[in-house]
Amino acid sequence: MSIRIRTAVLGVAGLLLAGCTSGGDAPGTDASPTGGAKNPSAAPTGTPLPAALTGQRPRWRGCPAPEGGEKPGAGWRCADVKVPLDYKKPAGETITVALIRKEARDKDRRIGSLLFNFGGPGASGVEILPRAATEYAGLNERYDLVGFDPRGVGRSSAVVCRDDKEQAASEAGTDLTPDTAAEEAAFVKDGTAFGAGCARRSGKLVPHTTTSNTARDLDLVRHVLDDAKLNYFGISYGTQLGAAYAHLFPANVGRTVLDAVVDPTADSTGHARNQTIGFQRALDNYLKNKGENPKAGTARISALLDRLDRDPLPVGGRKLTDSLALTGIVMPLYSESSWPMLTSALQKAESGDGSELLQLADYYNDRDRNGHYSTQSHAQRAISCADSAERPTAAQARALLPEFRKLSPVFGAFLAWDTAGWCANWPVKGERSKSDVSARGAGPILVVGTTGDPATPYEGAPRMAKALGDGVGVLVTNKGEGHGAYGTGACVTKTVDAYFLDGKIPSYGKTCS
Incomplete structure (x- = not known):
């Protein structure tokens, strides 16, 4: 589902909210037992x-x-x-x-x-x-x-799609905002290879990782824990x-x-559009907070990403690409308490040191110092693609670019392309396009x-x-x-x-x- 929805725990802010006001004068009532x-x-x-x-x-x-x-x-x-x-x-x-x-x-x-x-x-x-x-x-x-x-x-029965070597090669060799035919072909090939890896290593499980099945699991867990209600x-x-x-x-x-x-x-395009708006809004708020004009600050960050697209920064034996830099920018926007980290990382990258942005990207991508990745991204894609019946193509993603770039010069292209990077050529069909969450009687x-x-x-x-x-x-x-x-x-x-x-x-x- 577009930019990975990280856990709120990893993004807990230090901000203390002063007070609250009620949306009406009626007192609160009690929940049913x-x-x-x-x-x-x-x-x-x-x-x-x-x-x-x-x-x-x-x-x-x-x-x-x-x-x-x-x-x-x-x-x-x-x-x-x-x-x-x-x-x-x-x-x-x-x-x-x-x-x-x-x-x-x-x-x-x-x-x-x-x-x-x-x-x-x-x-x-x-x-x-x-x-x-x-x-x-x-x-x-x-x-x-x-x-x-x-x-x-x-620790449950888990989906595994790639090993560490394959994941590292994907990060280094796949441009998440392709702007040439060769980069687009590599982008599509990487997504197809990821799905094929899931089918090869976890084929029996992949069709059944839907959210509705997990909800059914929850009800069985509720019963097994001897709780009358969840x-x-x-x-x-x-x-x-x-x-x-x-x-x-x-x-x-x-x-x-x-x-x-x-x-x-929202459908898959709607989620991507929502996040394009949401992350640009958070970036604007971050820039305002540090006393910088949001339009000027956005242009400055976009220019940095453009430079990294042409000429990635070496960091040890690795390189900070524009895709990894964008990932590093995304991570601290999840929490206001992390905004100073973003300021430091951007300042260093603009002066030629990409180490802090790469470190933020590694944290977001669950990569440790030894180059080992967790399988959270494997499960995330398997669950998302088992849920969604939509399979946007590269051509459909390309058609979103003008609108999404207008919404966000920093995040728009990535989120437009991401619609095709997830479930195109996925090895199994998805369950639905949108959720029905009506819960009459709850x-x-x-x-x-x-x-x-x-x-x-x-x-x-x-x-x-x-x-x-x-x-x-x-x-x-x-x-x-x-x-x-x-x-x-x-x-x-x-x-x-x-x-x-x-x-x-x-x-x-x-x-x-």
């Missing part, structure tokens, strides 16, 4: 899942250290749950979904489990939740905090997953928050949008609240910068905590600033 339906998930055909799946209980154990990282701290335990590979064949082959949990501190007042998805798609909740747990310490008082790796991701915190792509769950299982929706909202009304769901969010622009939040349905979507507006609102200021955090812990629903349109 979390008790209710206990039926386990069923196949799309209505066939119940076999007892071997619905009767399983997690065997909690100590958690291993993530690759290149440290083991989670005290109190974290891990388990695996079996789910159907293909929900149309619920008694057939199974795959694994990995879980991590930290139990509620107040056992007497425990509400239940609270499941998190941090975005991507492809982000590992098993790795991220322990690192981010201090943000959710208040919720851990009465909830078991539960992270999971969706199907295709991390309490859920979705961030970025996690909002898309949470909305899909609400659509499929409205009676099983517990207290749910969607923060940094994916626009459910309890109130908080939908939180940030006005300066670059990756999931604010406009998607009211669209999601409306699409969920009357009495379901409850819009909360955060006036600020960055990708994700919770934890960046007292107003949003208190509003979300009051909802999760006390069932207090804010009035529709509440604004934090």
Whole structure:
């Protein structure tokens, strides 16, 4: 889905939001209790899942250290749950979904489990939740905090498409904004090779990595954890997953928050257009903040990218290309607290030192110092292309260039070409073009949008609240910068905590600033 929707945890801003105002005078009401339906998930055909799946209980154990990282701290335990590979064949082959949990501190007042998805798609909740747990310490008082790796991701049954050598060669040799016939041919060839690698290494799994299947997995996990309803915190792509769950299982929706909202009304071109607007808006805000005219600053950055396109900067044994530089610029725009990093990296690159922009790009691309890449980008593309039935061609992407370049001289060309770089020549068909997130019968769901969010622009939040349905979507507006609102200021955090812990629903349109 265009520029990778990074996890909000990686983009948490240091900004403290001063206060909040209500969108109306009516006091908040209480959310419905979390008790209710206990039926386990069923196949799309209505066939119940076999007892071997619905009767399983997690065997909690100590958690291993993530690759290149440290083991989670005290109190974290891990388990695996079996789910159907293909929900149309619920008694057939199974795959694994990995879980991590930290139990509620107040056992007497425990509400239940609270499941998190941090975005991507492809982000590992098993790795991220322990690192981010201090943000959710208040919720851990009465909830078991539960992270999971969706199907295709991390420690679950995972999609693998390339090795490190192939990934490095792709980065070095593929121009993501091709402007010659040869560069365009290489761009298309790279995308086709990526899909072929997924089919070769993970062909059995690739067709089944849809968001709707992950939503079905969530309902089985809810049942296996012995929760009557699913309490859920979705961030970025996690909002898309949470909305899909609400659509499929409205009676099983517990207290749910969607923060940094994916626009459910947009197709692949619409998402790219939204992000072109969102990232240029964030860049303009960054430039204004440092006292630079946005138009002049945008022209300066565009000139730098043009120079790097003609003559990449050497950095050790590597080169900072215009594509890697653009990736390095994108990363710090996710959080206002990272803006000084962007200033330093741009200043150095303009003086001939590309090391800091390359370091930012490596962080974004999940490349460590030893040249090893995670497989998050593999899962991200597999999930996105399994979801979307659209297969934009290079010619269609090329036709978007005038409009997108006008919207953003810095990001427009990349995001126009990216529509064809994702799923063209993908080895399997996608499920749909747009999402249906209507959730009639679900309890109130908080939908939180940030006005300066670059990756999931604010406009998607009211669209999601409306699409969920009357009495379901409850819009909360955060006036600020960055990708994700919770934890960046007292107003949003208190509003979300009051909802999760006390069932207090804010009035529709509440604004934090």
